[in-house]
Amino acid sequence: MREAIFEMDDCGPASCVEVEQGKEQAKPPPTKSYGMMADMDSLHGIMMRLDEPRHLWLCAQVCRSWGDATVSEDLWRNVFYIKFGDAARAIVEDMRAYEGLSFRQLCARAESTVVLAWGQGCSSMQESSGAPRCPTLVGGGGMRSNYVQQVSVGHEFTCACTWSGQVLCWGSNSFGQCGVAPSVASFVPEPLPVELLGSVEEEGDALVAQVSCGFAHIAAVSCSGKVLCWGSNEHGQLGVSKEALWGYGGGGVHRQSISAAPLQVMLPHPAPRFRKVCCGSEHTGGLTEEGVVFMWGSNDQGQCGYTEHRMELGEEEAVDRWEPRVLEELLGKRVLDLALGARFSLLLTEDSLLSCGSNTFGQLGRSTPQYLDPCPGKVELSTEQAMGQEEGRTRVCSMCCGDDHALCYMSDGSVWAWGRGTQAALGMGGQQKNTSRPQVISTPLGKKILLLAAGGSSSGAISSSLQGTGVEQYNCLYTWGANRKGELGHGDLTKKTVPKVVKGVSRSASLFLLDLGNTHSVALAEWRRQTPARRVSDAG
Known part of the structure; x- marks a missing residue:
């Protein structure tokens, strides 16, 4: 034959x-x-x-x-x-600049991308079978017919953005963060498309390029540079006036103010064009194409960077920012990136990494006798790691925030960590203590760091190869920190004090994007056909 x-x-x-x-x-x-x-x-x-x-x-x-x-x-x-x-x-410009992919490679990635999730809050079956403690496939709902290019994690809910500009949400919906009124469904078991057309003036504004999740709210940037928010608005994190929303209390009561429908944030005219949004627990930041930062939401610890905040202003009305406001302290400096934690913020300029907000656990990364500082100040990465673009100087390539800790990746390949260390999120081994002095993670994290992530009291990294093999490998996933709900993906609930490789993932999928939450984690990967995978709904 x-x-x-x-x-x-x-x-x-x-x-x-x-x-x-x-x-x-x-x-x-x-x-x-x-x-x-x-x-x-x-x-x-x-x-x-x-x-x-x-x-x-x-x-x-x-x-x-x-x-x-x-x-x-x-x-x-x-x-x-x-x-x-x-x-x-709109999406591909930033994607190609970041990853250097050709359109042929982008097509291959789009066709083979799958969503993996693990921990409490990612599975519709977790109440009966328990949360998956290892990475498992997310399927069902609108996921199979869409091509996901980005994901973000909130508190027991997840949001995904597709190449076609659609937004999908699933998980906890107590504040309408999945785009459905809580009275209709308090939990969304499968990825559900969020209706955006009714929230914008033009159809093109409903195509989303990037999303970010807070504790119970979501912010999104449209392909036209508009910002949309929905979910909890208890502290003004949606960026709209109190009168524009409904809540459990009704009328002008804002303590339980929410919106299940995406709302366009209130901005000065002419409105700037945004390229990124980032959510903290209850505050939100936006970065324009010109490098100007707008902040809004909770500012009780100065996390929005407004220096007029003083602790003697005891009323919440004095600290919550219900409408986006320019971070005037940084006008004249081009901001390249921002990352938000629970009650603090990081801002990367051309020559400095700045921090503001709560410093209860040393998460500002600088010496200050205060337990909070609303004025953006330089993170002290030591004199040997001086920031700058001059030849020979090490620069910050990327940074991320957990609830009370932060990580940054330097151009020399080192990873620095600071803030709350009592849950091992800093990856310092037996040295589990808080620190305001950034320290290098000594445990090898592979040949080249592709991405850092932090969330809650855990941290993670995607590396291009295993350390010491001498042979280029598929992308590997490292996680460390608290592991109370299986959010590290190692199959157990044991805290990891140093970075550990999540075994088995690289054999079935090559990860390229990761986001961590308080109780669960989500990643995007290019799937390999030779290894079958469990779906989240089948995971035990």
Whole structure:
């Protein structure tokens, strides 16, 4: 019996292998059709009308001429935009700058991306079978028919953003954070699309590029640079006036003020164009394309960076910011990034890493006798790690915040940690104590750090390879810190005092994005077919 098998190769056209009586023998490639080669423009014309990346890969297997035609980056760009629409045009600029992916690679990633989750708050079956303690597939609802490009985690709920600009939420819905009134459903078991069209003036404003979750609220940036928020508004974290919302108390009562419908935040006219939003527990920050920061929500510890706050102002009305306000202390400095913790904030400028808010556990990363500081000040990364763009100086590449601790990744490959250490979130081994002095995590975290994440009292990192192997590996996941609900993904509830590899994940999926919450974690990965996976709904 003779059988021809065509093997799909993501680096070029197909190869043909002849199988005869159990033996494999290489077969000469098929002769090129010169008529087809001469009409390459016609091939491109046909391919340009394909609306699925998988169809383009299939075309590449028909003959070598079609395979040769698929080397065009313009072709993959066109197919990618046809598939995902206007939302992808806004998203892909930052994605490519960050990861350096070609459009062919973006198509491959979009087609193979899966959502993994573990810990309490990620499973619809956890009440009967317990929360999954190892990474498991999230399926059902609107997840299978969508292509997720980003995820964010709140307190026992999750939000995902797709390449087509749609937002999906699932988990706890006590404050309407999943886009449904709590009276209708207090828990959303499967990913549910959030209706955005009724919240914006133009249809294009309803396409979302990025989302961020707080304790019980969500903020999103549309592809047109608008900011939408929904969920709890107890401290003004939605960025709208109290009168614009309804609540359990009704009327002007704002203690339980919520909105299940996304609302556009109140901004000065003309409204700036935002490129990122970030949520703390009960405060929110937005970063414009010009590098200007707006902050709103709870400011009881000065986490919004407003220096007029004084503790003698005992009334909550004096500290909560119900409408977004420019962080004037940083005007004139271009802010590159921001990260928010429970009651403190980090801001990265071109020459400094700044912090403001609560310093109860040393999470500001600087020497100050005060237990809070509303004025942004420099994080003390030691004189040897001076910030700056000059040659020879080490710079901060990225940073993240847990509830009361922070991490940053430096250009020399080191990872620094500070803040609350009593739950081992700093990864310092037996030295589990709070510190306001940033310290280097000495445990090896692989060949190259791709991403850092922090949430609650836990931390995580995605690395490009295992340390000491000398061979490039698939991306590996490290986690450490508190593990009360299985949020570290190691299959147990034991606290990890130093970074540990989450075993088994890299064999089935190559992770590229991670977010941690108080009780559960979520990641995005490029899935590998050879290893079957459990779904969250099947996990025990």
